[in-house]
Structures are given as C-alpha cells and as structure tokens.
Amino acid sequence: MSEAASSAPTAKVPDSPGRRAWRRLARHRPAIVSAAFLALILLLALVVPWVSPHAAAQGSDLQFSPPDGSHWFGTDVHGRDVFTRVFAGARISLLVGAVGAGVSLVIGVCWGMIAGYVGGRLDGWMMRIVDILYSLPSIVFVIVLITTLETYVKRWVVDWAPGLAPTVRMLLLFAGLGAVSWLTMARIVRGQVLTLRTRPFVLASQSLGASHRRILFRHILPNVLGIVIVYVTLTVPAIILYESFLSYLGLGIQPPEASLGTLIAEGAAQINPLRVFWWLIVCPGAVLALTLLALNFLGDGLRDAFDPREN
C-alpha cells in the first residue's frame, strides 16, 4: 500500500486504493441510485412502523380493502394496514440479512485468513472441509438445526434470560444462516491472503521481525478489506432471500412478528378463485425484490470499483 507512495516522494501522492474505489463508485450510476434507494427503504423501515396512523399488529373491521388514500397498500384478512406491516417486515428482513452477513463475515474471514496464512496441510484440510460443505444441501441442515435446536435453546434461554425468549427463532436464524453462508467468503479471502503473503511489502515486514499478529492485522487485513466489503454486500441479499424462504415455509420469523417472507406467505394463502387480493402478494413481493435488486446493483458497483484491473 505504502510502497507506491514512497517510491515517488516528489510526485503527486497517488490515491490510496480505498479512495480510488470511492471515486469510481461515485461515478457508477446504478450503484449510487441503489444506495439512495436502500437508504430510503431503511428510513421507511425505521420510521413507518413508528409514525404510521395504523399500528402494524392492530386489526380493524376493514378487511381486504384495496389500496387507497388511507391504506396505501390496502389491508389484509384482519384489516391490518399492509403498508405498515410491509415496512415493519422489511425492518426484520434487513436486520436478519445484516446480522447473518456479519456472522458469515466473521467466520469466513477468520477461516480464510488462517487457511491462507498458515498454509500447508492445515490449509488443505480447511479447504477440503469447505469443498464438502459446498456440496451439501445447506438449507436442509438449517431446517433440521432450527427445528431441533429451537426447543432446546428456548428452554435454556428461559432460565437465563427470559426477556429474550420471543426472539429465540430470530437468534437461531442469525446463527444458522450465517453458519452456512461463509463458504464463498472463506475461499475468496484465502486466495487473496495466499497472494498477499508472498508480496514484497509483507516479506519486508516479516524480515524486519514483525509478529504474525502485526502482519495479519496491519498488512493483510487492510488489503483484503475491499473484496470482503464487496462480498458482504452480495451476502446480505442472499441471506434475506434465505430468511424469507424459511419464513414462507413457516420456519422463520414467527407471528406476531412478520418478515417480508411471512407477509408473502400470508398473501399466497389468500389466493382463491373468487376474489383476487393481488396487493397482499405484490406489495411485499415488490419491496423484497426491489431491495434485493438494489443490494445486488450496489454489490456489482462495489466489485467494479474495487477491481484492480480496471482503470
């Protein structure tokens, strides 16, 4: 990182890779639009359940009212305002996505850094495990884990921290989804660390007697950070999708809480040949799809911005 700057002390100091990436990202129009859109969704998710005149869980006599001026997304089977419920659900979906991606980030980066830095036989074994896990149906394991561990964890939580009992399912989702989503991250980080380990500035630091900890955290980690950010951005939509998939099957977020997946499932349950309640599916579905779209566009933009080959 600092080698370029020191080799040409009189010339104009070149941008750091991080700043260059920011500049490139600012020129990437879809990524900027997506970032703005995500900020809007986040704001709505935080604010709407608070300021809305209709509470998310509050029912009324107005069943299945189509979208109008008072209920922008209509109402559901219990007369609840779908607009409020969608953004309360988006809040939970985003939370699960962010925390799950955080869990996968920690596991993936640690796994990849250790495998790549230590190398040798340990690396071989660790990557073998990743290969095996890749070829297994991860969602099947998440389903088995969630259904079997839930009662167990619940019993334990009730003893130790009764306040957390209603959120057990969410905690399991964080852990379970994070635990199956770190594989790509580990592979990428390992590849990066392998090449960085032999780069001159790392070797120089090593021969000057720097400790492993210093090399890992001072030299290697900052250099893998770019690609890590890119893949975290792409992991968030993947986890949101997983979560809504599980919620759709009734294995995710439990009522009265609702994520976007739960809302879509409720909408799908109201399909009947007599009357079409399209807003119950289209509204949460569109918010989910647009959020995922924006996250993917942003991830693509970040990938281009951090790509060292492009200029």
Add this chain to the structure above:
Amino acid sequence: MYFLRRLLFLVPLTLLIATMAFFLVRVAPGGPFDRERRPASPAVERALAAKYHLDESLASQYLRFLGLKWERRPDGTWGRVPGGLLAGDLGLSLKYRDHSVADIIRQGLPVSLTLGGMAFLFSMGIGIPMGFFTAVRRGTAGDWLGSALALVFLCIPGFVVGPVLILLFALQAGWFPVGLWGTPMHAVLPMVALGLYFGGRIARLTREGMTQALQSEFVRTARAKGASEFRVLLHHAFPIGVMPVVSYSGPMLADLLTGSFVVENIFQIPGIGVFMVNSSLSRDYTMVVGLVLLYAVLLLVLNLLVDVAYSLLDPRVRYE
C-alpha cells in the same frame, strides 16, 4: 484415478452425515409422538416407543439404525437384527405409520426430480441465450436491457413468482391449472416459478464467461485466420465461455432440489419437499435422517458427475 478416490471418499462421508443427522434429531427435546391425540395413556406411549425401539439406549438405537445390532432370538441363538442402513433399509416412518421411508421417497422423488429437471432445462434455455446475446452485444442498449433483466430474475424469489403466475395465468386467464400434478400443463407454472431465478444466474455466468472467452488469444487467432464470425462465436468462443455454467450446475442442482420445497408447497405438488419440512417439525426421526441422507447423496453424486463432465469438456483441466 482422482475420480475413483473421490467416489470411494463418498462412503465415509455419507456415513458421517447419516451419523450427524441421526444424533442431531435425537438429542433435541420432544419426540415423534408428542403431537399424538391427547390424552394418550402412558401405557400407549410406552408401547409406541417400544414398537419403534425408542426406549432403547442411543447407542443401541444407533447400531440398529446402521444394521450392526446383534441380539438373542427367541430360540436362543444370536443373530443380526434385519434391516438397517448397511442393508439399504431406512426404516419405518414414525409419523406416517405403515409406510417405510423408502416407500415415501419412492412415491415423491420422481415428481420432485421431474420438476427439478424441467426447471433445469428451462433455466438453461433462457439463461444461455440471454448471456450469449448480452456478451456478444457488449456495451449496447440490448446488453444493458438483457443484463438488467437477468438481475431482475435473480431478485424475484420463486415464492413471489409462483403466486403471481397463479393470479395471472391460472385465475385471470385460465390457461393453466392452479395446482396439483399430472398433465404437462400442470408442470408449466411450477417450472417457471422454480427456474426463473436460475435463468438469471446462468445468464450472468454465461455473459461473464463469454466476455472473457471473446477477449482471449485463441479467439483472436481464429479471427485472424479468417473464420466467419458465426464460427468464431459458436465453435471457438462458446465451448469455453459456457464453462462457468457447467461448474455452477452442481450447486444449482442442489438449490433446485431445495428450492422445490417452496414451489411444491405453492402448487400443492405431491413431491418430496413437503416431507422435509413437515418431518423435521414433527420429529419424524427416521424420515428426517432418510431425507437428509437422500439429499446429501444426490448432491455428492451430482457434483462428482459435474466435475467429470468439466474435465471432459475443458481440455485445459486435469485432475491428478
């Protein structure tokens, strides 16, 4: 040689997965008979547990599950208890009494595999041409539109596509049945709902692979020696450009199989996916272990086949 070793490696791996699944479902609290009609007398419960050997120690149950349990027969001789995994027997379902796990799999699996296979072909059918077109027309409005469309496919999950398709084409237009399984018409909407996402994935992979192939030396050589553009694209660039799709098809088959949980649920299709969710919720031990094993073996074998195909298709890849 390499593939033979991997094939042999499947055996201990399968055993390991079976063991993990076996103990995982059993250590969790709650049993398969908890949701029986209440009040079941303690005597009834004991009888049920005894019938399915749930009153034995875990170790004994495990040996029985593997088929390695010996016990004294009524006539006083020792013999192996029949059945067990090593004899290819997954046991009886604890929830759907009188049905063996193998029976249930035999009924549902062909349906799920048909659906998955159709969705596989559908996603290849829309994804590869889309990716090919956008890579060849790189930088044009057509490329932009096609790439955006691929991303849109990626972002609309099957459980949104499915109900919307039902609303539009089954309820409003009346062209297709709303659900169930049987005629080819029944399969169209589920196939689209399951395959659309993967079509987007494949389009992106093909575009990436084709773009790289088109920039490589051998394509330039082919152009230089005067091959027609058509031949350059289809004969030289395409076989290399499509390789990312080949290597993705392993994980994709995994996702297709598990993705069908939701699609089978939406369209009321009598496949195997429904059982996966229900049996793990109702602690149907034998069923859960059997299904986990089924999915794992299916995927391990499919992945191996994909790798074999990869090494056959790309002469640059060598496994040793």
